[in-house]
Amino acid sequence: MESKPVRLVDIARAAGVSLATASQVMNNSGRIADATRQRVLAAAERLDYRPNALARATASGRSRTIGILAENASGAFCMPVLVGTNRTLSRFNLASVLYDAAHSVDLRHSHFRELQARQVDGIVVIGDGADGVSQSISQEFAGPVAYAFGKSSDPADAVFLPDDEQAGRLAAEHLIGLGRTRLVHVSAEAELATVAGRARGFASALAAHGLQPAHEPIHGTFSRESGFYSARRLIDSGAGFDGIFAGNDAIAVGLAAELQASGRRVPDDVAIVGFDNTAGQAGERELFLTSIDPQLAAVGSRAVEWLVAQLDDDQDASSVVPSVECTLVTGRSTVGGLPTPRSLVLEQLLA
C-alpha cells in the first residue's frame, strides 16, 4: 500500500538538481531559474512528495504549529472558540496542538512545558469566559501569546473578547427601534467587566436617543433565579417599563417567567433581550428569546489572525481589533409572533 516515504533528496535526484536547490524551490526562496523550478515542481508532483514537517521545523526553527491551551474545553463556551481558532489556523496552513487543563493549574503548567518542548510558534489561551482571568504566560514564552475569551493577569497582553459595549448598544437600539422607551438593564454582579461593559453600552445608546432608563440597573447573578428575583424587585419598585436588556439568557428567561406569572405579557407588555444566544447555538429554530450572539467563533478567529500577524513580519498586527462585534438574533420575546401550536406545548414541557 504505502511504500517508503519520498524525501527531498529523491526529488532533487529525479530533477537532477542539488538538495539545496530543491529545498529552495519548495520554499519559494532564493532566485531560481524558471526552468529549474518547473523541473523540481514536476518531480515533486510526480513522486507525490510530502515534505517532512518535523524535519523542516527542526532545521528552520519554525514549527508552523500553534499551541492551544484551553482552561476548560468541556465548558459550554469553549467549543465555538475552538472551532473558530482551528478554522482560521488551517486557513493559514498552521496546525494546532490542543491541551485542556480542565481548570487544573498543575495541568496547565505541564501543558505549557509540553508546548515549549514541541516548539510551537505561538500560543492561544482559551479562557473560560470573558470575566475569567488566566495566569499570563507571555513572559515565559518566546513567541506571541493571544488570550481568547478570557482575560490575562497581565494587562499588557493581547486579549480577544466580544465587544460588550457594542452588545449593550445593539440591545438598546433593537428595543428602541421597536418603539420601547421605558428600558431597564438587569444583569449580574456590577463588578464584572462584562456586566459593566454591557451596561455602559446600553446606557450610552439610551442617552444618544435622549432616553432615561426606567429604573437603575439591577444587579444579581448570571442565573434564572436572579432573573426571578430581579423581576420582583422591578415590579415592586412600581416603575413603569416596557423593555429589558438582560445580562444573559438565564436571567432573561427568569425575568420572562416571573413577569408572565405576574400577568405581564412578553413581549406585548415587556420586550426582553438576552445575551449568549444559547438556544440558537444549540440549533433551535424557533427562538423564544431575542438574544445577543457573542460570536465566539469570531473571537477565536480574531485571536489567530493577530497571532499570524505577529509571526509574519510583513503583516501589521496592530490592525487586528481585539473586540469582536456581537450580533442580534430575534425571537418572540421582542418581535412577538405566535409560537407554533407545537412549540407551545413543548415549552410547557421543557421549561
Next chain:
Amino acid sequence: MESKPVRLVDIARAAGVSLATASQVMNNSGRIADATRQRVLAAAERLDYRPNALARATASGRSRTIGILAENASGAFCMPVLVGTNRTLSRFNLASVLYDAAHSVDLRHSHFRELQARQVDGIVVIGDGADGVSQSISQEFAGPVAYAFGKSSDPADAVFLPDDEQAGRLAAEHLIGLGRTRLVHVSAEAELATVAGRARGFASALAAHGLQPAHEPIHGTFSRESGFYSARRLIDSGAGFDGIFAGNDAIAVGLAAELQASGRRVPDDVAIVGFDNTAGQAGERELFLTSIDPQLAAVGSRAVEWLVAQLDDDQDASSVVPSVECTLVTGRSTVGGLPTPRSLVLEQLLA
C-alpha cells in the same frame, strides 16, 4: 526573560558525560550506571532541560503525536468525543493535532496529507454520528487509525461506538423496573444501524422478561416532528401502552408533547425514555427527560486507548472493547416527581 533554550549537549557537558549517554538517560534506554544516571538527571533538573520534541521526533521517527480528523467539529456531538480523546491522549503523554473538515471532502483529504507531513504516529477520525460513514484512510496511512463515533467505509477498521444494544436493554430494564409492562419503541429509519441496535436490545430485554411489545416498533426520523406523528399513530392504533423508549431525545420530546396534548400524563400514564441526554449534557440540573447517555467522552477515550495499544507493542490491543457502555440518567419523564416550584413558574411562562 527567556534565555536560549538548553539542549541535550548542555546537559551532557554539565554532567560530564557524552551526548549518547545523556540521551539514553533521558529515554531510560540502555544500561546506565546509577551514579551516572543521577548525575545527568540532576543536571537536567538544574538547567530546567526541555527536550526538543521535534528533533527527537525526526531522529527517532516517532512523533508522539496523534492526528485527529473531525468530520464536523461544530456538530453537537463532536465536542464530548474530542474532550475524551484529548484527556486520554494527555494521560499517555501524547499530543494531538486537530483538523476539522467541516463536512468538506476536499478539506478532509488535504488535512490527511498534512497529518502525514507532520509524521503523526496514529490517527483518530471523529465521525459525525454513529450512523455516519467516514471514508477509510487506513490503507493510505502507515500507522494505526481509529474511527470514533462514526463508521468507516472499510469493515475491517477499528470503529468505536456507543453500545446501542446495551442502551436498548438499559431503557427496557428501567421501564420494567418501574412496573411498566406495555412497552413500545419509537425510533427513526429502520435501516439505520443505531436504530436497529437499540431496537434489538430493547426487544431482547422485553423477551427476557417474558413481555410482548404493546405495539410494533414505529419508525420515522430523529426529530420532534417525528415524535408528534408517531404519538398520533400510536394513539390511533388503539394499543394500550404505558412506557416508550424513544430513539433519541428529539423524538422523546415530541412524543411527550403530543401525548400530554392528548390528555395522557407523562409519566403517570406513559413513561418515556430518550437517548442522547442532551439536556444533561447541556448542564441542566432538573431533567424532564429520562435519557440514555451515550458516554461520548468514553468513546473518544476508548479509541485512543486502542491506538496506544497498537503503538506500544507490549500492550494488547485486542483487549480494548470497541463498544462503549451507555448509562441512564433519570428525569421526571419516568420517575416523576414534581418539578421544583421554580421550574413550575417557568412552565407557566408561555402557557
Next chain:
DNA sequence: CTGAAAGCGCTTACAG
C-alpha cells in the same frame, strides 16, 4: 542562478 557544506537537536547501532 546553483551546489557543497555545515547545521538544527536529537537518537541509535556499534565498538570498546
Next chain:
DNA sequence: CTGAAAGCGCTTACAG
C-alpha cells in the same frame, strides 16, 4: 557501562 560516529530530513548562509 560509556563514547565516537553516523544518521533523521530538512534549511541556510556562503562560494562560485
